[in-house]
Amino acid sequence: MTEATPARRGGRQLPTSDELRIWRDFIETTAALSSRLESRLQNDSSLSTGDYAVLLALSEAEGQAMRSSALAAHIGWERSRLSHHLGRMERRGLIRRQECATVPRGAEVLLTPAGAEAFRGATFPHLRAIRELFVDALTPDQVLVAGEIAAALRVHLDALGEK
Amino acid sequence: MTEATPARRGGRQLPTSDELRIWRDFIETTAALSSRLESRLQNDSSLSTGDYAVLLALSEAEGQAMRSSALAAHIGWERSRLSHHLGRMERRGLIRRQECATVPRGAEVLLTPAGAEAFRGATFPHLRAIRELFVDALTPDQVLVAGEIAAALRVHLDALGEK
DNA sequence: ACCTACCGGTTGACGTGTCAATGATGCTAA
DNA sequence: TTAGCATCATTGACACGTCAACCGGTAGGT
Numbered sequence: 001m002t003e004a005t006p007a008r009r010g011g012r013q014l015p016t017s018d019e020l021r022i023w024r025d026f027i028e029t030t031a032a033l034s035s036r037l038e039s040r041l042q043n044d045s046s047l048s049t050g051d052y053a054v055l056l057a058l059s060e061a062e063g064q065a066m067r068s069s070a071l072a073a074h075i076g077w078e079r080s081r082l083s084h085h086l087g088r089m090e091r092r093g094l095i096r097r098q099e100c101a102t103v104p105r106g107a108e109v110l111l112t113p114a115g116a117e118a119f120r121g122a123t124f125p126h127l128r129a130i131r132e133l134f135v136d137a138l139t140p141d142q143v144l145v146a147g148e149i150a151a152a153l154r155v156h157l158d159a160l161g162e163k
Numbered sequence: 164m165t166e167a168t169p170a171r172r173g174g175r176q177l178p179t180s181d182e183l184r185i186w187r188d189f190i191e192t193t194a195a196l197s198s199r200l201e202s203r204l205q206n207d208s209s210l211s212t213g214d215y216a217v218l219l220a221l222s223e224a225e226g227q228a229m230r231s232s233a234l235a236a237h238i239g240w241e242r243s244r245l246s247h248h249l250g251r252m253e254r255r256g257l258i259r260r261q262e263c264a265t266v267p268r269g270a271e272v273l274l275t276p277a278g279a280e281a282f283r284g285a286t287f288p289h290l291r292a293i294r295e296l297f298v299d300a301l302t303p304d305q306v307l308v309a310g311e312i313a314a315a316l317r318v319h320l321d322a323l324g325e326k
Numbered sequence: 327a328c329c330t331a332c333c334g335g336t337t338g339a340c341g342t343g344t345c346a347a348t349g350a351t352g353c354t355a356a
Numbered sequence: 357t358t359a360g361c362a363t364c365a366t367t368g369a370c371a372c373g374t375c376a377a378c379c380g381g382t383a384g385g386t
Contacts (some may be wrong), residue, residue, distance in 0.1 A: 014290045019298050022310035027200075028239075029313040030193040032320060037190075050372075067335060077178040081373060085337055089369075099206075105334055105381055125179045134189075135182050137319030138312060145308050147185035149301060156300030158194060213342075232364060244343060246366055251341070275384065 015133035033133060040129040049092065051083055052126060054121035055111065058095065064111035067100060093117060128140055164264035198297060206213040213248055214257065215289060216281035218274065220257065227274035231260075234272055257281060 015023065037069055039051055045056070053075045066074070072082045086109060089095045094115035100106035111119075134141060178186065201212050210218070210258045221227050229237070249272060252258045256280035261271050274282075282326045298306060 009260060011267050013294065014287075015294045015298050018308060020290070020293065022306055022313070023293050023297050025313040025317070026309050027193070027197060029189070029317045029320070031197065034194065034317055036320060043312045048371080067334090072305060078374075079335065080375080084372075087336090108337065124177075127183070128184065130186050131176065133320070133323070134316070135178050137316045139315075142308075142312055142315060143182060143185055145305075146312050146354085148190050149305055149309050149312070150185070150188040152180045152305060153196055153297070153300045154188070157192070157296070160295070211341080230364090241344075242365065243345080243367085247342075249365090 010109055014150075037126075037133055040133070041122065041126050044125035044146065046120060046127070047118060047122050051089060052119070052122060054085065054089065055094065055115055055122075058111040058121055059116065064116065065108055068097075068107040068109055089115070175258060197326055198298055200289075202293055203296070204285065204289050207292075208286035210281060210285050214252060215282070215285060217245075217252065218241065218285075221272065221274040221280055222279065227279065229272055231270040231272055253279075272289065 034049075041047055054071070055072055057074050058066060059105060066128060068082060068086070069079065072079050075082075076087075086095060086097060090097060093112055095111055096108065096110045098108050100108040138146065179240060197212075204210055206216060217234070220234055220237050221229060231245065231249070232242065235242050238245075239263060240248075249258060249260060256275055259273045259275055261273065262269075301309065
């Protein structure tokens, strides 16, 4: 975990073919996993994972409402992405937007009853799908190691910055 | 078969909060990793990973050409996705399409010189990015385990079928 | 007071992906 | 022969994401 990598590996610049094969397996399989979960959620509740993230955040907020920028920060989205997504969710009646009384120029996002209901109906199947597709696929030990790998990748990405 | 896995874990239906935290870390970090690699490739060569996959397949094909459906099967895409993507790549001059002489109604996809050149220029930086962003983030052991985890997830997804 | 610079949010253009419908063309069975 | 039928590829409609431009308003500095 601490060893300086290029030196320890002889200053190689390119991955070996084994590393490359693992990379492809890893990245393609995780993508397939996301997309499978996405379609489960879609079938079970007609929500996308984006919808789910927004509804989850609003459900947990007091008054079932949040400022748009706070919501974006909370779920880690860019403002423009959130704005587009909220437009689509508003058309479907899942949320409403209104001018914020306290902050001028601020927009308040509110959960509608229909949105709250859709979220309630989606939660259980979604969590069950996570168990079936991810947790059940791995041994308890592999689950832990998956967490460590994710953490290591995250640290490395953050260290490289550049974004 | 209905009881097999839950039984081993006491019939739980939902993931524990630890499992859920690991799931989120895992899926979000792998998504971030893909997207970082995507933007590296974009900056280094003005290609997307989709472009890269297509150009790689064509480069390795004899005559730098493939039937559209063979190409789709080779890289694991739906036909419609490939057709849309080829349209965009054709507009940029990376590939050409022509009626296939041997198979009626078949379309032959050819690599253009510009496409070949773009692929040549992209390969080295792309592989280097895979090393920097993935291989270097992990210990050699973690890389192996990542491969095992991917394999286990893949097997499980395939076993569940449903798509 | 005025100019500027930022801040919060929206918009438009475009690349990308899925699904369902549509041509166009062969193969097969009545 | 001809009525289906499968196959190969494209198309259109739409959801989703990013980037860059924009807009309205507040805050500082002069």
